[in-house]
Amino acid sequence: MDFSRLSEALASKSYAKIAEICDDLMLQVAAEGVAFQDEWPYAVHLLGHIYDDDINSARFLWKSIPAAIKESQPEVVAAWKVGQKLWMRDYRGVYEAIRGFDWSQETQNVVAAFSELYTKKMFQLLQSAYSTISVQDTALFLGMSEDHATNYVLQQGWFEDPASQMLNVKKQPIAAEQKLDPGKLQRLTEYVFHLEH
Structure with missing residues (x-):
């Protein structure tokens, strides 16, 4: 199985691409009918969805992971624990789940980048609320x-x-509201009218 695109994304710290790359690879491998369960980077895949703030996709991936993998790979369980805390909006729990596991070299940087991103997101939330x-x-x-x-x-x-x-x-x-030019609005209206008729 060729994980070179995933390795490149991890090496270049393009963490926002991880989930999409893994999803594409999983579909490709499934279409070819190849068994991949033991060597699949489930922890990285889960963390990719978590990094993208796509907890629903992380949940569906978690449900599709075989029980044997969940039992034999504690890092997969640790990654999902972060996802669970996000799902439950347990803000402190997210950080505890991150700090509560000794992440592998492969996932350390993704987890650190997510933690920094999550902290910034929480700060912006506090600032606006x-x-x-x-x-x-x-x-x-x-x-x-x-x-x-x-x-x-x-x-x-x-x-x-x-x-x-x-x-x-x-x-x-607060950014100043941009005023809409009435001429532009008229041209847009005429254009839409033209498309409809």
């Missing part, structure tokens, strides 16, 4: 110690009120 938030909650969402989380958000321009242990969120500037 809160005007003030406790240090404890911030640490929970970012999967960090309270000191580390405080330092992280202070570097992003947030402010801390030490007396109340609350963080004041620095909101992103």
Whole structure:
């Protein structure tokens, strides 16, 4: 089985391509009728879907993995544990699942990249949802110690009120709305009308 495209994606840190490459390879191998269960990189495949924030595809892949593989490859189970925590929106649990396993050399970089991406996503979520938030909650969402989380958000321009242990969120500037030129709207309307008739 030729995993060269997958190896290239991993080497170039193109983690967003992993799931698609694995899906394509799996379909190709299945179409050829080749048995591939023992040598398939299930952990990498699962992590590819998780990295892409495609938990549904990760769930379906997990369900299709033979029980013997799940029992013999603890890294596959560890990858799915991250997916489960995401599915359940257990923010702290995602980080615990990531840190709770000694990942192989092949998956370490994918997991580290996902962890960084997930932290940024959680930070953006906090930034859009809160005007003030406790240090404890911030640490929970970012999967960090309270000191580390405080330092992280202070570097992003947030402010801390030490007396109340609350963080004041620095909101992103709202982009000005682009005004639509009435002439463009008229041309678009005429074009659509022309297509319909």
